[in-house]
Amino acid sequence: MSYPAPIPAQRRLPRPLEGIKVIDLTSIIFGPMATQLLADMGADVIKVEAPGGDGLRHIEPMRSPGMGAIFLNSNRAKKSIVLDLKTSPGLKALKRLVISADVFVHSMRGPAAERLGIDYKMLSALKPELIYAFACGYGSSGPNAALPAYDDIIQAASGLASITTHPDGSPQLVRTIIADKVSALCLSNALMAAIMNLKSNGQGQYLEVPMYECMAHFLMVEHLSAASFEPAMGDVGYKRVLSADRKTFQTSDSFIAILPYTTPQWRKFLKLIGRPKLAKAEWVRNPAKRSSRIDELYSIIAEAMPRRTTAMWIAALRELDIPVTAVQTLEDLLSDPQLMATGLFELYDHPSEGKLRGTRNPIKGGWPAADTPPSAPRLGEDTESVLRDLGYSTQEITEIVPN
Numbered sequence: 001m002s003y004p005a006p007i008p009a010q011r012r013l014p015r016p017l018e019g020i021k022v023i024d025l026t027s028i029i030f031g032p033m034a035t036q037l038l039a040d041m042g043a044d045v046i047k048v049e050a051p052g053g054d055g056l057r058h059i060e061p062m063r064s065p066g067m068g069a070i071f072l073n074s075n076r077a078k079k080s081i082v083l084d085l086k087t088s089p090g091l092k093a094l095k096r097l098v099i100s101a102d103v104f105v106h107s108m109r110g111p112a113a114e115r116l117g118i119d120y121k122m123l124s125a126l127k128p129e130l131i132y133a134f135a136c137g138y139g140s141s142g143p144n145a146a147l148p149a150y151d152d153i154i155q156a157a158s159g160l161a162s163i164t165t166h167p168d169g170s171p172q173l174v175r176t177i178i179a180d181k182v183s184a185l186c187l188s189n190a191l192m193a194a195i196m197n198l199k200s201n202g203q204g205q206y207l208e209v210p211m212y213e214c215m216a217h218f219l220m221v222e223h224l225s226a227a228s229f230e231p232a233m234g235d236v237g238y239k240r241v242l243s244a245d246r247k248t249f250q251t252s253d254s255f256i257a258i259l260p261y262t263t264p265q266w267r268k269f270l271k272l273i274g275r276p277k278l279a280k281a282e283w284v285r286n287p288a289k290r291s292s293r294i295d296e297l298y299s300i301i302a303e304a305m306p307r308r309t310t311a312m313w314i315a316a317l318r319e320l321d322i323p324v325t326a327v328q329t330l331e332d333l334l335s336d337p338q339l340m341a342t343g344l345f346e347l348y349d350h351p352s353e354g355k356l357r358g359t360r361n362p363i364k365g366g367w368p369a370a371d372t373p374p375s376a377p378r379l380g381e382d383t384e385s386v387l388r389d390l391g392y393s394t395q396e397i398t399e400i401v402p403n
Helices: 030-040 069-074 088-099 110-116 120-126 151-157 178-201 211-223 263-272 287-292 294-307 310-319 337-342 383-389 394-400
Strands: 021-025 044-049 078-082 103-106 131-136 205-210 255-258 324-326 345-350 354-359
Touching: 021 030, 021 088, 030 044, 030 069, 030 078, 030 103, 030 131, 030 178, 044 088, 069 354, 078 383, 088 120, 088 394, 103 178, 110 131, 120 131, 131 178, 151 178, 151 211, 178 205, 178 211, 205 211, 255 294, 255 310, 263 287, 263 294, 263 310, 287 294, 310 324, 383 394
Parallel strands: 021 044, 021 103, 044 078, 103 131, 131 205
Antiparallel strands: 255 324, 345 354
8 A cells, every 4th residue: 555755855944823812811722722722823811810820721630730731731831920800000001011911812701801900901902003802701792691601501502512413312422522622623713814904014904713603513514414405395303413323343353344335445345245236226326215224234334344353444444545543542532653653742841831742733733842841830830030121110010920
């Protein structure tokens, strides 16, 4: 089997967002993951935290208080300052910080931002070219705009839980914070576009990225299905994906995922398992007809898989270029040959937490990696230096920094 050529050598480029300053007033995963992606691309991200810190800091496991593993993995390459926005000095310092920046991102609910005077109207008056991003639960023009929202709530509201069911038929949540992370990618994408616009014409703008709408959009790409037409031509939902027979398959020793997808792949697979006549059937060679009988094909896969071990199936199917993989555990990923070869996981020394394992940004480009792996900050470790850069004196800093 031939393999793609390695990534070609390129001239070294500066990281795309070098020189861009981002004020990050977000917490948990949605906002922090998005701003971490900006930091990976070279942005100077300053995380503004309340005196108690981002709530994610305190979720175990951790070696030190306030340095939980999930926090470490979603806040690398940032600075941290502590400001008490309930005090006048803290609020003034935030506004001064925003004036010095290109991007301001927050995830507090709209009315709270208005009460503090850090809504778009107020901050854009201080800096018209500011990119202002509101990472919210629900879009501001809808009836749910003021409601609180977290990943579990959005999974349920968006319909995801209804199509991820328990064997007894009850709705299930996906076992990852998928709504937070999908929305984070949407937010990062929106910020990148706004930064391009800022660089090209100097204009700031207001961005609103709502979790609920992002997740509904994400799901309905395929699941809008027959409702894409007006009037609807059938039920909502992509039938192949919703099929109860779409699953991993038991081999003689473990489980496997296999998906013959194209007509040639299905015909090769059917010949491999001793069904040459079926491989020639008109409905198998017709993608539309084959799609309508996908449950029948899934049953054929399920019947065939126990005949061999997982390793034997993988060898045979990859020889035919049919997509296949063993079902891996999370622990398996740490020693996966593909991930080891591409360097997704890295060991590094954190200034206070010692030896850590993290994930690199999987995107590779012409810009160089950081000289040393970036680490997540301790709570408020950069408060004094950031405020000094804004021109605050030692006495003024003493008045701002909470005890």
